[in-house]
Amino acid sequence: MSLNPLPPSPSRAAPRRRVLVVGIGAGDPEHLTLGAVRALNETDVVFLVDKGETHTDLRQARLDLCHRIIDPRHPWRVEEVELGAVRDRGDGPYRATVAAWRAARVAAYGDLVGGLHETETGAFLVWGDPTLYDGTLDVLAEVRAAGDVAFDVEVVPGISSVSALAARHGVTLNRPGEPVQITTGRRLAREGMPDGIDSVVVVLDTHEAWRQLDDDLDIWWGAFVGLPGERLVTGRLGDQRTTIGHERAAARSRHGWVFDTYLLRRRAP
Numbered sequence: 137m138s139l140n141p142l143p144p145s146p147s148r149a150a151p152r153r154r155v156l157v158v159g160i161g162a163g164d165p166e167h168l169t170l171g172a173v174r175a176l177n178e179t180d181v182v183f184l185v186d187k188g189e190t191h192t193d194l195r196q197a198r199l200d201l202c203h204r205i206i207d208p209r210h211p212w213r214v215e216e217v218e219l220g221a222v223r224d225r226g227d228g229p230y231r232a233t234v235a236a237w238r239a240a241r242v243a244a245y246g247d248l249v250g251g252l253h254e255t256e257t258g259a260f261l262v263w264g265d266p267t268l269y270d271g272t273l274d275v276l277a278e279v280r281a282a283g284d285v286a287f288d289v290e291v292v293p294g295i296s297s298v299s300a301l302a303a304r305h306g307v308t309l310n311r312p313g314e315p316v317q318i319t320t321g322r323r324l325a326r327e328g329m330p331d332g333i334d335s336v337v338v339v340l341d342t343h344e345a346w347r348q349l350d351d352d353l354d355i356w357w358g359a360f361v362g363l364p365g366e367r368l369v370t371g372r373l374g375d376q377r378t379t380i381g382h383e384r385a386a387a388r389s390r391h392g393w394v395f396d397t398y399l400l401r402r403r404a405p
């Protein structure tokens with residue numbers, strides 16, 4: 137297969153910095169779309185943003201992907217920023233810290249984009265899909281609104297952790313004709329299962345919300361889906377809670393952190 141199988145993007149009238157926000161899938165390189173392959177091969181500068189968390193292996197995974205996917209004849213470089221970590225404690229000072237961190241992120245992204253030559257293309261590589269629980273598009277919108285640097289943004293969709301999880305379990309996210317809700321562990325822990333919605337997908341669950349939910353829910357759980365160390369557990373929550381707890385703890389001790397997502401479903405009456 138050619139590395140650049142699609143026609144080039146339409147040419148644009150005046151040269152303007154071009155910023156690609158590329159979904160790279162949830163870990164499995166085979167989830168990379170042909171659009172993402174093309175986008176990476178049109179990229180002059182890969183932007184890497186270190187959010188100061190312990191996920192250094194994710195930074196390396198992004199770099200490995202670029203080396204694997206970008207045609208060796210195409211020159212590209214990396215620009216990197218370090219933003220430091222912000223931890224969710226849910227209190228007032230936390231909100232102020234988040235606001236400051238956000239402002240720093242807008243400034244840092246502005247610097248990255250502003251560092252592009254007018255005819256260059258830069259790319260932010262976003263885990264999963266850029267339109268799902270990811271701040272890159274909002275931050276870039278703020279940078280554009282500030283008006284200091286002119287650029288175009290193009291989004292390349294990716295396979296989200298939610299799609300990857302459902303595929304690995306071979307399950308549909310919703311029952312026929314019914315809705316599915318995607319939410320965070322924090323919100324689920326606070327509010328419980330939503331009224332009138334029987335299928336709920338949970339991301340960003342440092343709170344282990346599944347610990348306090350009804351035993352009679354069905355769960356399809358996955359950690360590091362599509363990555364080395366993938367773990368999958370499914371069944372009645374009351375029967376699988378202990379196993380999921382052990383799997384999470386084992387993954388945490390192996391990697392220092394856990395990336396997990398799960399689908400919960402009320403049983404049909």
Ligand SMILES: C[S@@+](CC[C@H](N)C(=O)[O-])C[C@H]1O[C@@H](n2cnc3c(N)ncnc32)[C@H](O)[C@@H]1O
Nearest residue numbers: 162264265268296297339340360361395396397
């Ligand atoms: C900030 S959200 C980003 C979601 C991402 N944009 C997507 O489309 O999947 C990070 C959360 O995605 C989930 N996640 C991402 N990759 C995952 C993977 N390979 N396996 C399991 N969960 C994953 C976890 O719930 C993690 O806390």
